[in-house]
Amino acid sequence: MxxxxxxxxxxxxxxxxxxxxxxxxxxxxxxxxxxxxxxxxxxxxxxxxxxxxxxxxxxxxxxAPTKPRVFIAYVEEDLAASKKLYLAFEQHGFRPWLDKKKLMPGQNWPRSIETAIESSDFFVACFSRRSTTKRGSFHSELRYALACAARVPLDEIFFIPVRLEDCVVPGRISKKIQYVDLFPDWDKGLKRVLGVMQGQRANRKRKRLPLAG
Structure with a gap:
């Protein structure tokens, strides 16, 4: 330490x-x-x-932080793609959160992750054939993020599912939230994700502006 x-x-x-x-x-x-x-x-x-x-x-x-915070949820097998997302978000003016980069030895990991999700402006869930079938913390993070999303104003976007490959997104999510494919064209998919977050960022800034008159 x-x-x-x-x-x-x-x-x-x-x-x-x-x-x-x-x-x-x-x-x-x-x-x-x-x-x-x-x-x-x-x-x-x-x-x-x-x-x-x-x-x-x-x-x-x-x-005080001015860059929107983005929590990236993934499974260990998809770490490389998650790090690629982390760098892309960072380069485009966001403040990404990835457990491998943020958590410190000795921290209460479950509580720290919940705190990070609660304080994030966006939650990006990385789906793949591995993540949809593997038990573990990824699904715990999804459930917690969905609970947080339920408290977000109806006209705001918090939960953003992305597919790293052709896979089935859980029905509880796909029936209510549109996902973005980062394959076969990574750049095209990334542009869509960034566009959503940048648009939301602009809308939220407008909401905070004092009313004229």
Whole structure:
């Protein structure tokens, strides 16, 4: 953990408010990590909250995230394609979340993943013949994301299914949500996904603008 504190950026997942109030020791430990990292000149990125940057005279400044967050759900066998999506989203102004890049040793993985899904603006589920038949965390993430999607305003898009190959998307999803094929033309499919997210981003910005008059 201390070795991680010497990295250019230190990534931590925020605990839930309930956990923070219930465990004062956790809050003190997080505060010590923040202070130590900032003193070492490192930035501390807390998912769903923002980034603490070192400032002058041992101070710091906080920068709230402005890029839309995108959670990428996948199975281990599709990691290469998921990383390709991660890079594409990052290059187009989004803030993707992939467990292999964000989770740290010792973290409560199930709770950290739920927190990441809750705080995301979009949830991209990668379907393949492997993911539709394999038991495991992928399907748990799908169920949790569907529950989160039920709380999203009706005119907003949160859950975006993509197919990496010809496969059957679970009926609970395909009957209600249109999926995007990333095959046989990856670039064409990616363009559609980006178009949806960029359009939603613009719509949400317009909603936040104060009404004239």
């Amino acid at each position: 201390r070795r991680g504190l010497d990295d250019a950026a230190i990534r931590l997942l925020s605990a839930s408010k309930k956990d923070q109030h219930a465990n004062g020791e956790l809050r003190r430990n997080v505060a010590r990590i923040l202070r130590h990292a900032l003193e070492q000149g490192s930035a501390v990125d807390i998912d769903g909250l923002g980034t603490f940057l070192p400032g002058r005279n041992q101070g710091f400044r906080f920068v």
